[in-house]
Amino acid sequence: MASFFQQQLNLEELEYTNIARVCGHHRNGYLLHTIQGTLTLHANPALPEMTLGDWLLLDQQQHFVRLLERKSLFKRKAAGTKVTEQLIAANVDTLFIVCSLNQDFNLSRIERYLALAHEAAVTPVVVLTKADLCAAAAEKCQAVQALDPFLAVASVNALDQDNCAALLSWCGTGQTLSLLGSSGVGKSTLVNSLLGHDIQKTAAIREDDSKGRHTTTARTMHFLPSGAVLIDTPGMRELQLAECETGVRRTFADIEQLAQQCRFSDCQHQSEPGCAIQQAISSGALEPRRLSNYQKLLAEQARNSASLQQLHAQDRQFGRMVKTLSAASRKLKKGY
Numbered sequence: 653m654a655s656f657f658q659q660q661l662n663l664e665e666l667e668y669t670n671i672a673r674v675c676g677h678h679r680n681g682y683l684l685h686t687i688q689g690t691l692t693l694h695a696n697p698a699l700p701e702m703t704l705g706d707w708l709l710l711d712q713q714q715h716f717v718r719l720l721e722r723k724s725l726f727k728r729k730a731a732g733t734k735v736t737e738q739l740i741a742a743n744v745d746t747l748f749i750v751c752s753l754n755q756d757f758n759l760s761r762i763e764r765y766l767a768l769a770h771e772a773a774v775t776p777v778v779v780l781t782k783a784d785l786c787a788a789a790a791e792k793c794q795a796v797q798a799l800d801p802f803l804a805v806a807s808v809n810a811l812d813q814d815n816c817a818a819l820l821s822w823c824g825t826g827q828t829l830s831l832l833g834s835s836g837v838g839k840s841t842l843v844n845s846l847l848g849h850d851i852q853k854t855a856a857i858r859e860d861d862s863k864g865r866h867t868t869t870a871r872t873m874h875f876l877p878s879g880a881v882l883i884d885t886p887g888m889r890e891l892q893l894a895e896c897e898t899g900v901r902r903t904f905a906d907i908e909q910l911a912q913q914c915r916f917s918d919c920q921h922q923s924e925p926g927c928a929i930q931q932a933i934s935s936g937a938l939e940p941r942r943l944s945n946y947q948k949l950l951a952e953q954a955r956n957s958a959s960l961q962q963l964h965a966q967d968r969q970f971g972r973m974v975k976t977l978s979a980a981s982r983k984l985k986k987g988y
């Protein structure tokens with residue numbers, strides 16, 4: 653367990669509590685990994701909302717004590733009146749952004765994923781798969797690297813375990829990984845190569861529900877031989893760009909910096925005189941594609957966040973209505 657989490661424990665907690673990590677979540681509660689093995693923490697309204705990857709403390713009787721502060725968090729907008737945000741994965745250190753070097757290769761899509769990683773406070777690594785099928789792998793790698801000189805970029809043949817060894821530097825003991833990418837790019841293939849065996853064979857776990865029945869759930873947490881934990885949950889595939897302004901701004905830090913040099917502080921970067929961004933485009937220093945993707949992603953996240961705020965407001969209104977109605981019914985019962 654990383655020092656970030658250990659530092660959060662006081663002396664008494666170090667002595668009297670056990671540390672556990674959420675490795676599954678279902679109707680009856682949370683599935684936890686502890687030093688003594690796996691156990692179920694039954695659903696209970698007093699528990700905070702937790703997700704895969706969360707670290708928490710249990711007392712000697714295995715009762716919940718508290719949730720530890722998160723290092724990073726992926727969440728998504730969810731439908732329904734009550735829950736408007738759904739937590740997807742917590743405490744991920746590195747996100748493998750998986751894209752294949754063939755038809756799927758798309759810089760704007762990579763920028764979208766980068767914004768999600770930055771928003772969640774997770775370090776991104778772009779993994780370009782199907783290098784064995786692409787003659788122009790080096791050029792495409794360079795194009796990705798040009799998005800950000802500090803970005804880690806790797807190209808692999810995901811089918812070849814030895815070829816994936818380049819990724820092992822992010823897969824050491826205590827590290828938590830997750831992956832994101834469109835369908836068919838090679839995510840499962842990559843997981844198999846990192847695991848060193850076929851995921852299909854370990855794809856399900858059996859557990860007892862509260863009534864002693866066996867239930868089968870898809871395994872979403874994998875323990876890699878290199879020591880890392882890999883969170884592979886379907887929720888990651890439905891991540892949206894809601895409330896992602898920080899993530900978008902960080903992903904396009906170059907554009908943000910140029911914008912500060914525009915003559916007008918409210919420059920729209922179209923045809924205004926003294927626009928540093930248009931100058932950078934004319935000189936070839938900035939791709940027009942990148943500017944339009946930046947504007948598109950900012951607008952998209954603003955639209956999605958606005959509807960999220962509306963949902964929050966509706967929720968509060970509903971809460972007030974319930975309170976008023978129950979106060980009224982109490983008065984009725986008491987006869988005044």
Ligand SMILES: Nc1nc2c(ncn2[C@@H]2O[C@H](COP(=O)(O)OP(=O)(O)OP(=O)(O)O)[C@@H](O)[C@H]2O)c(=O)[nH]1
Nearest residue numbers: 781782783808809810811835836837838839840841
């Ligand atoms: N030649 C080659 N084939 C690959 C590579 N990576 C994946 N494939 C193939 O591409 C196909 C799709 O790979 P998957 O691992 O199933 O892709 P996925 O991203 O998990 O797809 P979803 O489960 O739909 O999200 C499979 O037939 C793989 O064998 C690679 O690096 N090289």
Ligand SMILES: [Zn+2]
Nearest residue numbers: 914919921927
């Ligand atoms: Zn401008």
